[in-house]
Amino acid sequence: MTHDSRRFLRPEEISRIARPEVRARQIVEGFLSGLHRSPYYGQSVEFLQHREYVPGDDIRRVDWKVWSKTDRYYVKLYQEDTNLRTTLLVDASESMQFGSGPMTRYEYGCTLAAALAYLLLRQQDAVGLITFDHDIRARVPARSKQNHLYAILAALDAQQPARKTDLYGVLRQVAEEQAQRGMIVIVSDLFVDRDGLFRGLRLLRHRGHDV
Numbered sequence: 001m002t003h004d005s006r007r008f009l010r011p012e013e014i015s016r017i018a019r020p021e022v023r024a025r026q027i028v029e030g031f032l033s034g035l036h037r038s039p040y041y042g043q044s045v046e047f048l049q050h051r052e053y054v055p056g057d058d059i060r061r062v063d064w065k066v067w068s069k070t071d072r073y074y075v076k077l078y079q080e081d082t083n084l085r086t087t088l089l090v091d092a093s094e095s096m097q098f099g100s101g102p103m104t105r106y107e108y109g110c111t112l113a114a115a116l117a118y119l120l121l122r123q124q125d126a127v128g129l130i131t132f133d134h135d136i137r138a139r140v141p142a143r144s145k146q147n148h149l150y151a152i153l154a155a156l157d158a159q160q161p162a163r164k165t166d167l168y169g170v171l172r173q174v175a176e177e178q179a180q181r182g183m184i185v186i187v188s189d190l191f192v193d194r195d196g197l198f199r200g201l202r203l204l205r206h207r208g209h210d211v
Contacts, residue, residue: 050074084125085142085182088113090156093133093165095191109187110156116185117152127152131159134166136173167192171200181208
């Protein structure tokens with residue numbers, strides 16, 4: 001991690017985001033142990049491990065034999081229980097180079113994206129990154145390994161805000177290419193065509209993504 005990219009990982013931003021639970025509002029294919037539930041499980045799948053019960057878990061998955069020995073509730077996880085897949089879309093258009101304080105909008109957006117990536121990777125989520133202006137500029141595939149944060153920070157640091165924004169075109173491309181449902185986080189000043197923005201959001205929602 002370079003000195004420049006490290007500046008995006010500000011402790012105050014991490015603590016600010018860490019307070020609320022980072023979770024999708026609907027059931028998605030991705031499953032974060034303890035936070036997200038996958039709709040794909042059954043009797044024929046392969047047992048993977050146990051996890052402590054949390055409110056909202058299916059009571060049918062409680063392992064009562066473990067409870068009788070430990071007096072604690074654990075649920076069974078199966079091979080189809082996988083991590084949540086999150087894609088961070090960071091606006092790198094020309095309007096993001098401005099700001100009213102010591103940081104530009106792009107720097108603040110990178111700080112927010114870096115903090116979210118750090119928290120999600122700590123929760124063993126898969127996190128990816130897309131930077132964009134009128135088109136996709138850089139792409140980092142979603143991974144769940146802790147050292148994947150370095151690739152995300154390096155990609156953010158390599159960009160300089162420039163050119164106009166076509167958020168609808170970018171969201172349409174993401175909707176067409178992201179076959180697996182997951183969570184999409186858009187980091188932008190939203191100096192865009194609002195009709196195009198809403199059309200793009202509807203496309204993502206139609207494909208099953210949580211935005």
